[in-house]
Amino acid sequence: MPTVDPADFTRAMAHVPAPVTIVTTVDPSGRRWGFTASSFSSLSLDPTLVLVCPAKSASCHEAFVTADRFLVNVLAAGQAGVAAGFARSGTDKFAGSSMEPCELGLPGLPDATARLACALHDVLDGGDHSILVGRVQQVSVGGADPLVYYNRLFTRPAGSPALAAPA
Numbered sequence: 001m002p003t004v005d006p007a008d009f010t011r012a013m014a015h016v017p018a019p020v021t022i023v024t025t026v027d028p029s030g031r032r033w034g035f036t037a038s039s040f041s042s043l044s045l046d047p048t049l050v051l052v053c054p055a056k057s058a059s060c061h062e063a064f065v066t067a068d069r070f071l072v073n074v075l076a077a078g079q080a081g082v083a084a085g086f087a088r089s090g091t092d093k094f095a096g097s098s099m100e101p102c103e104l105g106l107p108g109l110p111d112a113t114a115r116l117a118c119a120l121h122d123v124l125d126g127g128d129h130s131i132l133v134g135r136v137q138q139v140s141v142g143g144a145d146p147l148v149y150y151n152r153l154f155t156r157p158a159g160s161p162a163l164a165a166p167a
């Protein structure tokens, strides 16, 4: 089986525009956990499932794989600063953030462009990441332009007109 150089893999994946989310949960002791994640995707309509993938090396990994629920904050274009903050390990990510209790009582950003509150449905193995499958229980839609991660930079969707598919 051929293998690819990880640097080539990440160079290729840099060309895949990705959403920017902050996923949060609260552990049984009441401690809040959160991390910036681009590995967020819709998975199923019936039932309504999404997935997001925390690294097994992340300090929040244990809290998420044992959580009963989590909240996905889909960031708006103006929220690159908070995305960078929640990607910084070893800091109090919640200090100075505008997180407040939202759906299911979980920490959320009032100005997120969407929030999806999930019950943990399954945890699957994904190499050096785990795959959290969430059953969506509540949504909130703000509707601002989303923040996008592309070519290793935060950006926003280009404002050009939608393209028609060729006939």
Ligand SMILES: Cc1cc2nc3c(=O)[nH]c(=O)nc-3n(C[C@H](O)[C@H](O)[C@H](O)COP(=O)(O)O)c2cc1C
Pocket: 020, 034, 035, 036, 037, 038, 039, 040, 053, 054, 055, 057, 058, 059, 060, 061, 083, 084, 086, 087, 088, 089, 090, 129, 149
């Ligand atoms: C744009 C962006 C997307 C990221 N996506 C993911 C992701 O999908 N999964 C992940 O484990 N880490 C991702 N990270 C890195 C984590 O946010 C970072 O390692 C996290 O803060 C580690 O959690 P910890 O502080 O609990 O160790 C991303 C970072 C950035 C800047």
